[in-house]
Amino acid sequence: xxxxxxxxxxxxxxxxxxxxxxxxxxxxxxxxxxxxxxxxxxxxxxxxxxxxxxxxxxxxxxxxxxxxxxxxxxxxxxxxxxxxxxxxxxxxxxxxxxxxxxxxxxxxxxxxxxxxxxxxxxxxxxxxxxxxxxxxxxxxxxxxxxxxxxxxxxxxxxxxxxxxxxxxxxxxxxxxxxxxxxxxxxxxxxxxxxxxxxxxxxxxxxxxxxxxxxxxxxxxxxxxxxxxxxxxxxxxxxxxxxxxxxxxxxxxxxxxxxxxxxxxxxxxxxxxxxxxxxxxxxxxxxxxxxxxxxxxxxxxxxxxxxxxxxxxxxxxxxxxxxxxxxxxxxxxxxxxxxxxxxxxxxxxxxxxxxxxxxxxxxxxxxxxxxxxxxxxxxxxxxxxxxxxxxxxxxxxxxxxxxxxxxxxxxxxxxxxxxxxxxxxxxxxxxxxxxxxxxxxxxxxxxxxxxxxxxxxxxxxxxxxxxxxx
Amino acid sequence: xxxxxxxxxxxxxxxxxxxxxxxxxxxxxxxxxxxxxxxxxxxxxxxxxxxxxxxxxxxxxxxxxxxxxxxxxxxxxxxxxxxxxxxxxxxxxxxxxxxxxxxxxxxxxxxxxxxxxxxxxxxxxxxxxxxxxxxxxxxxxxxxxxxxxxxxxxxxxxxxxxxxxxxxxxxxxxxxxxxxxxxxxxxxxxxxxxxxxxxxxxxxxxxxxxxxxxxxxxxxxxxxxxxxxxxxxxxxxxxxxxxxxxxxxxxxxxxxxxxxxxxxxxxxxxxxxxxxxxxxxxxxxxxxxxxxxxxxxxxxxxxxxxxxxxxxxxxxxxxxxxxxxxxxxxxxxxxxxxxxxxxxxxxxxxxxxxxxxxxxxxxxxxxxxxxxxxxxxxxxxxxxxxxxxxxxxxxxxxxxxxxxxxxxxxxxxxxxxxxxxxxxxxxxxxxxxxxxxxxxxxxxxxxxxxxxxxxxxxxxxxxxxxxxx
Numbered sequence: 001x002x003x004x005x006x007x008x009x010x011x012x013x014x015x016x017x018x019x020x021x022x023x024x025x026x027x028x029x030x031x032x033x034x035x036x037x038x039x040x041x042x043x044x045x046x047x048x049x050x051x052x053x054x055x056x057x058x059x060x061x062x063x064x065x066x067x068x069x070x071x072x073x074x075x076x077x078x079x080x081x082x083x084x085x086x087x088x089x090x091x092x093x094x095x096x097x098x099x100x101x102x103x104x105x106x107x108x109x110x111x112x113x114x115x116x117x118x119x120x121x122x123x124x125x126x127x128x129x130x131x132x133x134x135x136x137x138x139x140x141x142x143x144x145x146x147x148x149x150x151x152x153x154x155x156x157x158x159x160x161x162x163x164x165x166x167x168x169x170x171x172x173x174x175x176x177x178x179x180x181x182x183x184x185x186x187x188x189x190x191x192x193x194x195x196x197x198x199x200x201x202x203x204x205x206x207x208x209x210x211x212x213x214x215x216x217x218x219x220x221x222x223x224x225x226x227x228x229x230x231x232x233x234x235x236x237x238x239x240x241x242x243x244x245x246x247x248x249x250x251x252x253x254x255x256x257x258x259x260x261x262x263x264x265x266x267x268x269x270x271x272x273x274x275x276x277x278x279x280x281x282x283x284x285x286x287x288x289x290x291x292x293x294x295x296x297x298x299x300x301x302x303x304x305x306x307x308x309x310x311x312x313x314x315x316x317x318x319x320x321x322x323x324x325x326x327x328x329x330x331x332x333x334x335x336x337x338x339x340x341x342x343x344x345x346x347x348x349x350x351x352x353x354x355x356x357x358x359x360x361x362x363x364x365x366x367x368x369x370x371x372x373x374x375x376x377x378x379x380x381x382x383x384x385x386x387x388x389x390x391x392x393x394x395x396x397x398x399x400x401x402x403x404x405x406x407x408x409x410x411x412x413x414x415x416x417x418x419x420x421x422x423x424x425x426x427x428x429x430x431x432x433x434x435x436x437x438x439x440x441x442x443x444x445x446x447x448x449x450x451x452x453x454x455x456x457x458x459x460x461x462x463x464x465x466x467x468x469x
Numbered sequence: 470x471x472x473x474x475x476x477x478x479x480x481x482x483x484x485x486x487x488x489x490x491x492x493x494x495x496x497x498x499x500x501x502x503x504x505x506x507x508x509x510x511x512x513x514x515x516x517x518x519x520x521x522x523x524x525x526x527x528x529x530x531x532x533x534x535x536x537x538x539x540x541x542x543x544x545x546x547x548x549x550x551x552x553x554x555x556x557x558x559x560x561x562x563x564x565x566x567x568x569x570x571x572x573x574x575x576x577x578x579x580x581x582x583x584x585x586x587x588x589x590x591x592x593x594x595x596x597x598x599x600x601x602x603x604x605x606x607x608x609x610x611x612x613x614x615x616x617x618x619x620x621x622x623x624x625x626x627x628x629x630x631x632x633x634x635x636x637x638x639x640x641x642x643x644x645x646x647x648x649x650x651x652x653x654x655x656x657x658x659x660x661x662x663x664x665x666x667x668x669x670x671x672x673x674x675x676x677x678x679x680x681x682x683x684x685x686x687x688x689x690x691x692x693x694x695x696x697x698x699x700x701x702x703x704x705x706x707x708x709x710x711x712x713x714x715x716x717x718x719x720x721x722x723x724x725x726x727x728x729x730x731x732x733x734x735x736x737x738x739x740x741x742x743x744x745x746x747x748x749x750x751x752x753x754x755x756x757x758x759x760x761x762x763x764x765x766x767x768x769x770x771x772x773x774x775x776x777x778x779x780x781x782x783x784x785x786x787x788x789x790x791x792x793x794x795x796x797x798x799x800x801x802x803x804x805x806x807x808x809x810x811x812x813x814x815x816x817x818x819x820x821x822x823x824x825x826x827x828x829x830x831x832x833x834x835x836x837x838x839x840x841x842x843x844x845x846x847x848x849x850x851x852x853x854x855x856x857x858x859x860x861x862x863x864x865x866x867x868x869x870x871x872x873x874x875x876x877x878x879x880x881x882x883x884x885x886x887x888x889x890x891x892x893x894x895x896x897x898x899x900x901x902x903x904x905x906x907x908x909x910x911x912x913x914x915x916x917x918x919x920x921x922x923x924x925x926x927x928x929x930x931x932x933x934x935x936x937x938x
Contacts, residue, residue: 205693209791218755223778224674224876227806228770229750231760234779234801238710245704281698286687291700291831301697309692310703311794312785317802322678322839324804324876325780332703333786335793337696362760370791407693407793 003459007394009146010455014138014448022121022444024054025134028096029114029123035071035097035164044071044160047096051133051158052076058141060156068168071097071160075179078154088461089153091182093415094133094189095162098125099436106438120441128435131442132188132428132450133158139454146455151462155182162189166411173418184384184461185415190427192446193274193403198392198453200385201425203303203404204412206338206375208347212237212355213331213366220316220325231362233330234315241332243358244308248294251308251336253354256347261340263304267380267402271299274401303404307337308351337406344372376413376423377404384422384461391456392426396449426457472928476863478615479924483607483917491590491913493523494603497565498583498592504540504566504633513540513629516565520602520627521545527610529625537637540566540629544648547623557930558622560651562884563602563658564631567594568905575907588913595911597904601657601897602627604916608923615924620931624651631658635880642887653853654884655926659896661915662743662872667861667922669854670894672772672873673881675807675844677816681706681824682800682835689785689794700831702799703784710801712827713777717763720777720805724819730809732773736849736871740768743870772873776806777820806875813841845882845892846873853891853930860925861895865918895919895926 014021033047034040048065055063055076062077074096081087101111101124109115114123121131136156144150157180159169173180192199216233217226246252276299278290292301301307315330317323336347348369359365378385380402392400416423428450434440483490502516503509517534524532524545531546543565550556570580570593578584583592590600605625613619626649628638642649661668685702686695715721745768747759761770770776784799786792805816817838828834847854849871861869885892897919903909 207693207793209793216756221754222876223776223780223804224676224806225874226754226771227776227778227804227875228774229759229761229767230754230756231758232778234782235710235714238707238779238782241704241707242711285690285695285699287685287699287831288833289700289831290698291829292698298698302695305697307692307696309696309701309793309795310707310785311692311792312787312796313703313707313799314783314787316779316781318781318783318800322802322804323780324676324678324778326778327781330782331787333791335692335791337693360760362756362758364757405694406696407691 003463006146006459007452007456010142011452013142013145014451018448021134021138022116025121025131026114026123028130028134029121029125030112032112033097033125033160034100035161036100044097048072048074048160051096054137055156058137059144066172068172070168073160073169073172074156074158076156077179078150080153081149081151083149084151087152088184088464089155089182090458090461091155091157091180091185091419092136093185093187093411094136094158095129095160096133096158097160097163098128098130099163101438103438108439111438111440116444119444121444122439122441124440126440126442127429127433128440129162129189131447135428135447135451136188136454139451139458142451143455143458147459152458155180162411169411170414173414177418180419182419182421185419185421185423186426187412187423188426188428188450189409190405190425191429191431191433192427193401195430196398198396198398198400198449199403199427200380200388200392200400201405201427202380202385202402203377204375204409205303205306205406206342206344206413207371207373207408207410208336208338208344209334209370209372210348210351211331211333211368211370212240213329213368214240214359215329215364215366217326217328219328223324223326226326230326231360232326233363234327236360236363237313237315237330237332240355240358241310241313249292250294251306253308253350255350256306259341259343259346260306263300267304268300270402271303272297274299274403302406304339306339306342308334309337310334337408338375340375340377342375344374348372373408373410374413374417376416378422382422384424387460388424388426388457391453391460394456395453426454472932475615475928476921476925479611480921482611482614483920487917490603490607491585494590494600495583495592497599497603498590498594499581501581502566502594502629503569504630505569513566517541517543517629520565523606524625527606528613535641537641539637542629542638542641543625543627545625546648547619549622550618550620552618553620556621557653557933558624558651559927559930560624560626560649560654560888561605562654562656562880563605563627564598564629565602565627566629566632567597567599568632570907572907577908580909585913589910590913591908591910593909595909596898596902597909598631598658600911600916604897604920605657605923608920608927611920612924612927616928621927624649631880638880639883642883646887649888651888651890654888654890654892655895656881656892657895657897657919658878659874659894660898660900660902661896662870664899665867667865667867667869667918668872668896669849669857669861669869670874670896671849671854671871672846673844673878674772674775674875675811675813675882676840676842676877676879677805677807677813678803678839678841679817679820680800680802680837680839681709682798682837683709683828684798684833684835686795686797688797692793692795695795699795700829701795702832703796705828705832706782706784706799706801709824709827710779718761719763720775722777722819722823725775725816728810728812728815729775732769736773737769739871740772741766743768743872771875773808775808775811777803778806779803806877807844809844809846811844813843817841842877842879843882843886845885847891851891853893856929857893857895857926860922860929863925864922895923
């Protein structure tokens with residue numbers, strides 16, 4: 001069948017069945033699958049079962065609800081197309097769990113009673129990630145309706161613990177390695193750069209997290225009696241933290257930038273072309289002005305350069321009024337965002353060396369490494385990326401952009417490292433859809449264009465050949 | 470009567486009546502007069518009434534339990550000696566309230582069941598300040614027994630709110646100004662420098678307390694998404710706090726030292742002669758080494774030089790694990806210890822100016838002035854001090870030392886400023902008697918010598934003439 005005709009048929013199918021598709025999504029959204037709250041354990045089961053039954057309706061011969069020590073995983077495999085046993089295999093990853101809903105009183109309508117207003121669907125999980133997961137199911141249905149079969153092999157891996165850092169997915173990745181074989185992983189759990197700008201995310205920063213404890217006197221001391229002779233752990237910590245950046249906003253840890261791969265001129269040019277209003281950005285987050293590393297634009301600093309942030313600090317008295325003490329200890333939580341080819345373990349070592357060399361001998365210290373995650377990038381030039389870009393261009397009627405995210409999605413680098421396959425982050429949410437916050441919603445216009453783009457993407461991959469990197 | 474005979478009579482009297490005196494003190498210590506706990510309001514009344522009845526037994530014609538909006542004050546006035554209407558008036562200040570007793574399980578014997586072990590009396594309040602108050606009452610009784618009358622006019626002002634910053638005493642000082650007229654105020658609520666070294670405290674540091682709030686984005690931001698462009702309030706605060714001291718340990722606030730009166734060579738020499746082991750001091754408080762302002766000894770830094778300490782710091786995430794945020798705010802509590810002639814209000818202004826000039830324009834800030842107290846010193850050369858020193862020398866058999874305290878006793882500078890009279894801080898406690906902690910105790914040997922010294926002091930003042938400064 002001709003590509004253009006197939007696209008048109010899928011488009012017509014999606015339009016004709018939109019009400020049913022949205023009803024199915026609303027039913028999915030009604031399940032309060034909050035992974036972090038033990039009281040919702042049954043809802044987690046219900047959401048997984050609901051997804052599984054939907055996948056069976058779609059004709060997947062293999063559909064499993066896989067128990068874990070936490071919430072179940074849903075896995076489905078369409079098997080290879082009957083007429084093409086060597087067709088490419090696409091793995092679609094997503095998650096059915098959602099964030100808690102407090103503060104409840106700030107929701108205009110209840111979080112688990114989805115409603116459609118202004119062509120947006122409002123509910124917890126609408127944008128992150130039940131809406132996008134549902135798009136994938138609907139796109140597969142439309143694809144099958146348009147061409148009579150699935151022209152690629154599809155595997156779906158939908159987990160229930162993404163919002164709590166996927167503690168049991170990693171075990172599964174190791175155990176079920178064979179089952180997960182594929183040619184490309186596609187994930188719709190990121191956002192478009194802005195309304196009207198279809199986007200593919202080509203990079204995520206990695207992370208290193210640690211804690212610094214400065215240990216002073218055996219117990220809190222009276223700051224009147226002892227003030228003037230005892231090193232105050234808060235002073236020591238403040239000086240140490242202040243030493244972590246230089247006057248140009250660079251991280252002042254020897255060797256920190258050694259493995260940083262410079263941004264390519266083409267990437268910098270592409271990012272420079274993206275609309276970005278520093279004034280509007282400042283207003284949105286409520287700061288008088290931006291700061292950061294000299295010589296780089298804000299997008300470059302957020303997406304392509306490493307950072308060291310203190311995420312929390314505490315020590316001594318925090319109550320009302322005054323308590324005149326020199327505290328026994330002071331503490332800071334730090335995280336670094338890492339870019340290729342920085343290694344979390346090496347960064348931990350460099351930081352510890354800096355701490356050890358900078359602290360005075362008047363205190364003791366402890367440095368605890370808490371977590372690490374590798375940065376991830378993929379080339380916009382990769383054939384799977386180019387095919388996705390062409391599909392987006394076609395269905396959104398606008399040139400897609402390759403963006404990065406400053407955050408880390410540990411599961412992406414884990415999947416990349418475990419499966420050794422390219423990952424395409426094809427996001428249809430918008431940055432202001434209030435994920436993790438009251439009044440989360442999802443724009444139906446992007447859902448419609450997105451479903452079409454997914455069908456177009458699969459048709460393009462089926463027309464192949466696509467050679468892996 | 471001859472001085473030597475009077476002293477001997479008083480000594481004999483105190484020895485003969487020691488059991489009764491200690492029984493009375495034990496009864497006083499049995500009253501759980503914890504000023505900060507509302508559940509003990511009745512105990513506060515009982516303690517005040519107990520003191521008042523004891524003062525009436527001593528023959529004071531004026532004894533009042535004065536209600537306040539908080540706990541009552543006890544005031545007594547002996548009136549002038551019948552044979553000497555122009556005798557000096559001595560005001561004795563003390564307090565009958567005590568600190569809470571937790572952690573209760575660390576007491577070897579219950580805090581309100583006083584026991585005598587190893588010639589020490591153990592109970593909450595034994596050293597701070599019921600024991601010393603009781604010494605004064607017993608010394609007056611012995612004085613009267615020895616010479617047949619009180620040869621000076623005595624006023625006693627014993628409050629019940631010292632441990633909670635004397636909130637209602639200040640009002641009373643203003644209202645009862647006339648009633649409080651005196652020539653000298655004597656307070657026994659400080660410690661001796663060390664066992665065997667009778668001490669007079671000739672100076673207290675003042676205090677300035679404030680809070681610094683650094684205000685960044687409107688709410689916590691994701692440190693992955695925004696890291697690299699938004700000024701982190703914790704970083705800004707750390708840099709500000711680090712800027713408050715220079716490499717020589719001096720407070721780096723322009724003008725901070727302008728009003729600091731240099732220590733006199735005689736005072737520095739006297740302090741240099743005091744026994745002080747830096748090693749033992751470090752071991753006691755559990756630090757590897759001391760720190761502080763270059764060019765001054767530890768005692769000089771604690772007693773005679775001003776400080777700026779951060780007493781508490783907080784911002785962002787303090788829980789288990791990691792939360793990847795750039796916090797909206799960061800906060801620090803600071804106090805300065807001040808020495809003559811620094812003024813708390815001026816210090817507040819200088820600090821605020823330094824903050825304003827040092828903070829980047831990427832954040833906002835708030836600076837809150839919380840409390841202030843003037844430093845206080847008196848000259849060891851003052852006749853009231855010399856008479857006290859002579860009495861100590863005589864009864865302890867060792868040369869007394871003039872020490873200072875690094876802490877602040879706001880009531881001392883308040884009394885000094887309100888009454889305009891010299892204050893003699895004649896302390897009989899020891900530094901390690903665990904005041905405010907489990908197993909508080911008071912050494913009976915110092916109590917005995919101290920009661921004799923008080924009698925000797927009053928006899929010396931009665932022999933006068935003593936000219937005020």
